[in-house]
Amino acid sequence: MLDAKLRPLIDPPLNRVGRALAGAGVTANALTFTGLALGLAGAAAIALGHIGWGLALIVANRLLDGLxxxxxxVRGPSDLGGYFDIVADFAFYVSVPLGFGIAAPANALPALVLVASFVLTGVSFLAFAVIAAKRGEETQAHGKKSFFYSTGLAEGAETIAVFIAMCLFPAWFVPLAYGYAALCALTVIQRSAMAVRAFTG
Known part of the structure; x- marks a missing residue:
């Protein structure tokens, strides 16, 4: 919901740093895998009870994901890079609630529900992208991407905001997890309605 609105604000500074990194020979895939490693380390830190470190590593992951x-x-997007990027994103997204679920037994069920909701939103997102590509549809609402990005209520910005809230207020994990899982379910319904409108006929 917020991703497209935030792009005009975050893209200019990211692009400046991106040009410098590309000039230094840094590749997009190297940043993707480094970011994934940091994100998974953040989830592991949360699982071990080091939530402050988890928060710092989550923020680092998102910074590298933007870079x-x-x-x-700058260097030219690639299909393989787009594949690695989305796989790394979803691996990171499911790892954070998993970390909270390991950290405290009371978190296990809501963490499982949240992971399940991420799977559903991911399936709806990727299925929409595949069919939109098959029909030759394009969008630049989220900037230039390797494949079609459909808009939804629960997107990257909202997910990171919830993860940060979970780290700052770990005692609220259960209501935050259930609440965001409900928003993800609404996103699947919203995207399904979009599919009906876009793919009928």
Whole structure:
């Protein structure tokens, strides 16, 4: 919901840093895999009870996730890079609630529900992208991407805001997890309605 609105604000500084990194020989894929390693380390830190470190590593992951796209725009995007980027994103997204679920037994069920909701939103997102590409549809609402990005209520910005809230207020994990899982479910319904409108006929 907020991703497209934030792009005009975050893209210019990311692009400046991306040009410098590309000039230094840094590749987008290197940033993607480094970011993934940091994100998974953040989830592991949360699982071990080091939530402050988890928060710092989550923020680092998101920074590198923005920079890999900025470098790709300079060096030229690739289909393989787009594949690695989305796989790394979803691996990171499911790892954070998993970390909270391991950290405290009371978090296990809501963490499982949240991971399941991420799977559903991911399936709806990727299925929409595949069919939109098959029909030759394009959008630049989220900037230039390797494939079609459909808009939804629960997107990257909202997910990171919830993760940060979970780290700052770990005692609120259960209501935050259930609440965001509900928003993800609404996103699937919203995207399905969009599919009906876009793919009928």
């Amino acid at each position: 890999d796209g900025a470098v790709a725009r």
